Amino acid sequence: MGMIGKAGVPTASEILEPSSASLMRKRIFGHYGLMIGIGSLLVIFAIALLAPMLAPFDPLDQELSRKLIPPIWSGSAKATWVYPLGTDGLGRDYLSRLIYGSQISLLIGFSAMLISGVIGTTLGVLAGYFGGRVDMVVNFIITTRLSMPVVLVALAVVSLVGNSLWIVIWVLGLLIWDRFAVVVRSSTLQVRNLDYVAAAQAIGCSKMRIIFSEIMPNIMNNLIVVATVEMAHAIILEAALSFLGLGVQPPAPSWGLMISEGKGLMFFHPWLIGIPGAALFVLILAINLMGDGVRDVTAPENRN
Amino acid sequence: MSEIIVSASDVMRTFMISAGVFRAKRPLHAVNGVTLDIRRGEVLAIVGESGCGKTTLAKLLLGLLPPSGGDIRLDGRPVMTIPRLEMAGLVQPIFQDPYSSLNPRKSVGAIITLPLVVQKDQDPSTWRRRAEEMMALVGLPPRLYNNFPNQLSGGQRQRVAIARALINRPEVVICDEPTSALDVSVQSQILNLLQDLRGELNLTYIIISHNLAVVEHMATRVAVMYLGRIVELAETDQLFKAPKHPYTMALLESVLTPDPSLGIPDTHLGAAYPNPVDPPSGCTFHPRCAQVMAHCSVQAPKRVPVEGGHVECHLFDANLGKEKAIA
Numbered sequence: 001m002g003m004i005g006k007a008g009v010p011t012a013s014e015i016l017e018p019s020s021a022s023l024m025r026k027r028i029f030g031h032y033g034l035m036i037g038i039g040s041l042l043v044i045f046a047i048a049l050l051a052p053m054l055a056p057f058d059p060l061d062q063e064l065s066r067k068l069i070p071p072i073w074s075g076s077a078k079a080t081w082v083y084p085l086g087t088d089g090l091g092r093d094y095l096s097r098l099i100y101g102s103q104i105s106l107l108i109g110f111s112a113m114l115i116s117g118v119i120g121t122t123l124g125v126l127a128g129y130f131g132g133r134v135d136m137v138v139n140f141i142i143t144t145r146l147s148m149p150v151v152l153v154a155l156a157v158v159s160l161v162g163n164s165l166w167i168v169i170w171v172l173g174l175l176i177w178d179r180f181a182v183v184v185r186s187s188t189l190q191v192r193n194l195d196y197v198a199a200a201q202a203i204g205c206s207k208m209r210i211i212f213s214e215i216m217p218n219i220m221n222n223l224i225v226v227a228t229v230e231m232a233h234a235i236i237l238e239a240a241l242s243f244l245g246l247g248v249q250p251p252a253p254s255w256g257l258m259i260s261e262g263k264g265l266m267f268f269h270p271w272l273i274g275i276p277g278a279a280l281f282v283l284i285l286a287i288n289l290m291g292d293g294v295r296d297v298t299a300p301e302n303r304n
Numbered sequence: 305m306s307e308i309i310v311s312a313s314d315v316m317r318t319f320m321i322s323a324g325v326f327r328a329k330r331p332l333h334a335v336n337g338v339t340l341d342i343r344r345g346e347v348l349a350i351v352g353e354s355g356c357g358k359t360t361l362a363k364l365l366l367g368l369l370p371p372s373g374g375d376i377r378l379d380g381r382p383v384m385t386i387p388r389l390e391m392a393g394l395v396q397p398i399f400q401d402p403y404s405s406l407n408p409r410k411s412v413g414a415i416i417t418l419p420l421v422v423q424k425d426q427d428p429s430t431w432r433r434r435a436e437e438m439m440a441l442v443g444l445p446p447r448l449y450n451n452f453p454n455q456l457s458g459g460q461r462q463r464v465a466i467a468r469a470l471i472n473r474p475e476v477v478i479c480d481e482p483t484s485a486l487d488v489s490v491q492s493q494i495l496n497l498l499q500d501l502r503g504e505l506n507l508t509y510i511i512i513s514h515n516l517a518v519v520e521h522m523a524t525r526v527a528v529m530y531l532g533r534i535v536e537l538a539e540t541d542q543l544f545k546a547p548k549h550p551y552t553m554a555l556l557e558s559v560l561t562p563d564p565s566l567g568i569p570d571t572h573l574g575a576a577y578p579n580p581v582d583p584p585s586g587c588t589f590h591p592r593c594a595q596v597m598a599h600c601s602v603q604a605p606k607r608v609p610v611e612g613g614h615v616e617c618h619l620f621d622a623n624l625g626k627e628k629a630i631a
Binding site: 196201204 | 388418
């Protein structure tokens with residue numbers, strides 16, 4: 001102790017202990033899963049933002065004379081670099097539809113995740129922190145929600161209220177908060193019994209300060225993982241709803257809708273399903289890799 | 305400024321324990337009638353087995369739990385009426401496990417200055433300097449200001465916890481097993497630090513411990529707890545030289561000696577610690593007492609005042625508690 005060097009001269013221990021920011025950077029860049037996840041997500045994000053510049057054609061532009069051109073790797077004589085991913089049954093450029101479709105998938109994923117995250121986290125923290133009656137009420141709400149089949153309820157609501165993009169987002173957001181609530185509740189229960197929460201109470205912290213500055217930062221890991229899982233969940237559910245004809249409405253280019261529209265032709269033109277399916281797969285994988293990576297990198301036990 | 309800083313009279317705290325889905329909840333009297341006066345500047349140790357209610361008593365004194373019965377006064381005012389922030393300025397805890405008492409997401413500096421932030425201290429520009437002064441006082445190098453708890457050793461963490469507790473200059477510090485989670489070599493450093501700080505900052509300590517060596521080293525008075533009651537309260541010298549209550553005797557005999565040829569001491573505490581939900585009748589200690597008498601299982605002993613404290617045992621009762629047992 002007391003190993004402080006003379007003015008301006010760092011001691012051995014200061015040299016041997018790099019700053020926490022540089023350690024953090026090292027851990028982020030050393031985590032391949034995180035880098036791959038963030039990298040792919042950034043690419044998809046950039047594609048979505050720059051869609052009008054990147055897409056070679058209008059995604060809604062139909063031309064039956066050029067319908068069902070196969071993608072260039074098919075080896076077919078009809079394949080052409082003008083339509084690298086081919087065209088669909090109505091002659092729309094598949095690459096352009098895929099590029100514009102990323103906008104819808106990301107928008108739905110983020111928005112539904114935010115809505116469900118706010119609802120689920122609020123309920124979970126309240127139940128975990130206050131316990132007793134509050135916990136009983138929240139548990140009842142969670143059980144009620146869990147007893148409703150998401151796709152059926154979503155179908156019913158969308159067919160009653162009609163479907164627009166924002167109705168789909170709100171329906172999904174209001175339906176998939178259960179995992180947030182369950183995970184946040186149990187992690188709050190664990191954290192609230194730790195001594196540092198008791199110390200914060202003894203210091204005189206208000207309940208709000210305890211929840212936001214003592215409990216929330218320590219359940220953030222779990223929250224981030226659930227958030228990424230739920231974002232992926234929302235994107236898949238949107239694809240499922242669109243596939244069933246009750247999500248995003250044609251002719252808007254959604255990846256789920258593209259799969260749905262391709263299903264009738266899938267035996268002879270399998271790329272109509274394969275291409276948007278692969279895009280969905282890459283997006284979901286990237287989100288999940290990023291979530292796992294963020295959890296690994298920010299966990300305090302890995303901070304050395 | 306009264307001489308008595310903490311005063312507890314007949315304090316009770318009952319928890320309702322569920323016995324099963326279809327059974328009624330049963331009461332557990334964790335603290336069952338504690339009467340205690342703590343003088344300004346003294347070091348009161350509370351000793352007893354696990355589950356005797358030491359920690360619950362500490363939480364009651366900190367105002368973290370409301371008492372189910374009785375009255376706790378701090379500086380003459382009932383604890384539950386003191387506003388939260390003022391209470392925090394008067395009493396501070398130091399916890400047993402420095403690995404769980406520091407928020408792993410916060411830097412040492414943020415942890416130590418948090419009490420200043422919460423108390424809306426007037427002069428934020430001085431916070432850092434005051435935190436560093438406090439760190440120097442508890443023996444932490446100021447370069448650790450921006451470090452995180454998991455980069456510190458157990459002893460350093462406990463010093464951070466002590467700095468956090470003392471930065472607002474409380475009157476009373478409640479230490480719940482302050483050293484039992486630390487290495488033996490660090491324990492004495494922390495205890496000596498607490499001793500030094502007490503003189504420097506004029507503190508009153510309540511030390512909860514089951515380590516009798518720590519108690520003998522630190523305390524001016526000792527309270528022995530058994531099943532939620534203080535069965536003996538005496539000056540430290542008095543208690544270690546001439547213990548009165550049979551339970552205190554058994555506790556003192558249970559200390560291991562460094563000489564292995566003496567073997568493991570026989571405490572005569574044959575029976576296991578009773579279930580606090582279902583305490584024995586009469587004197588709750590009677591099933592384990594070496595000097596048990598016929599009426600001990602019938603009649604609860606009264607509090608008998610002795611020099612520097614009290615003892616609750618029929619052996620010291622003028623009429624041996626026989627009056628009701630015979631009637």
